Each structure stands twice: as C-alpha cells, then as structure tokens.
Amino acid sequence: MPTLKVRTQIGAEAGSVELAEEVFGIEPNVPVMHQVVTAQLAARRAGTQSTKTRAEVRGGGAKPWKQKGTGRARQGSIRAPQWKGGGVALGPKPRTYAQRTPKKMIRLALRSALSDRAADGKVIVVDEWAFEVPRTREAADALRALGLDGRVLVVLGDTDRDVLAAKSFRNLPHVQVIEARELNAYDVLANDYVVFTRATLPGGDG
Structure with missing residues (x-):
C-alpha cells in the first residue's frame, strides 16, 4: 500500500x-x-424547456380564407407552424436527461x-x-x-x-x-x- x-x-x-x-x-x-x-x-440539467404546438397556441380556430379562388396558398389555421405566432413543429418539451x-x-x-x-x-x-x-x-x-x-x-x-x-x-x-x-x-x-x-x-x- x-x-x-x-x-x-x-x-x-x-x-x-x-x-x-x-x-x-x-x-x-x-x-x-x-x-x-x-x-x-x-x-x-433542469429539462424545463418547452414550446407550444399548434394545438396549444391560442386562436386560429377559423380558416383564414376560403380554400379556392383567392390565388393564395391554401391555409387551415393562422396557428400552423409556418405562421408568425404559430405553434412550433418538433420543438422541445419538458424531459429528464x-x-x-x-x-x-x-x-x-x-x-x-x-x-x-x-x-x-x-x-x-x-x-x-x-x-x-x-x-x-x-x-x-x-x-x-x-x-x-x-x-x-x-x-x-x-x-x-x-x-x-x-x-x-x-x-x-x-x-x-x-x-x-x-x-x-x-x-x-x-x-x-x-x-x-x-x-x-x-x-x-x-
């Protein structure tokens, strides 16, 4: 020793x-x-990071414009991920590391x-x-x-x-x-x- x-x-x-x-x-x-x-x-690590999905963001219940005839791309909700203020696609959620x-x-x-x-x-x-x-x-x-x-x-x-x-x-x-x-x-x-x-x-x- x-x-x-x-x-x-x-x-x-x-x-x-x-x-x-x-x-x-x-x-x-x-x-x-x-x-x-x-x-x-x-x-x-705290693991408390969190983002809202399109189902959790407030608003967006109405279709922003009709499906056809406007010349614009079809949209179902203003809270879809591609919209400003919309939900986050595949964002982080609380988890343990x-x-x-x-x-x-x-x-x-x-x-x-x-x-x-x-x-x-x-x-x-x-x-x-x-x-x-x-x-x-x-x-x-x-x-x-x-x-x-x-x-x-x-x-x-x-x-x-x-x-x-x-x-x-x-x-x-x-x-x-x-x-x-x-x-x-x-x-x-x-x-x-x-x-x-x-x-x-x-x-x-x-």
Whole structure:
C-alpha cells in the first residue's frame, strides 16, 4: 500500500497513513470516468424547456380564407407552424436527461479519480481540523501551510470540528467543501487537490 504523510493544520508532520490500494492505487479507467461524469452532468440539467404546438397556441380556430379562388396558398389555421405566432413543429418539451448508471460503475469511477489524484501526489491527509470558531482567514492560512494552490476539494465528516471547518472554508472561491458520504468522481476531477482528514479518508487505517 502507498504511504502518505499526515499533516497538521499548520503544515507540520503528524505521522503517516497507508492508502488503500483498492481505492488509491488502481489503474484509472478513463472511459468509465467519462461516462459517469457525463451522466452526472446530464442529471443536473433542469429539462424545463418547452414550446407550444399548434394545438396549444391560442386562436386560429377559423380558416383564414376560403380554400379556392383567392390565388393564395391554401391555409387551415393562422396557428400552423409556418405562421408568425404559430405553434412550433418538433420543438422541445419538458424531459429528464438522467441516465441510469450502475452503482459498480459509479464506485469504479470514484476509485479511478482518486487513484489519478494520488498518482500525481495531489491527495492530502490532515490529522484533523482545529478551528475553534469559523474563520476564513485561518482556513486560507491552513491551505498555504499545506502548500496547496489551485482548486481544492475539502472532504469533511459530520463532527463539530468539521462543521467549523466547513464554515471556515466555504467563503474561499477556490475551495469546494463536500461531506465524505457525497464524494463523487466529478468533484474529485474538477479540483486540483483533494484534502481528507484521517476520519474521512476512504479505506484508511484511521
């Protein structure tokens, strides 16, 4: 198993932890990651776009002119698609964009994403967060002490300390805070670094 140094909030070493090989040491499956991320982004779409068909547009009940003898093309309704203000032919209707994704594929995508970040040395483990009160300045200082620049995903639990940490990090524009139970491949790939605590490390030895 790969071993990773554990750091404190101020950047000092606080021991080490073994990363689970089956979570952080597999060969990333790029096609699976792509499919899962695509499905996740598709599920975010509202799907509320809608146009009216000729049956739904107001008016147009009378035939605009008689069928023959006018020299003009025959018309049955002023709400036909070729008329201004008429219905839309084959227009979008409300729908869901959600895709069915097997749970095994979702788990494999997450392990692949974490393995990719671990291979690049961008998985960080902090012993625990030690915020006494929510303070964004201390959160920014902690990231500098850990040597993190770019986008950072901070994975937290549900303890009181984690709640204080979430409130401290949430105002930093380059930091995303997520609960460990909500960890997913897209958010891992969308950030440069992933920061765990000993308690939230997947498959860790604590």
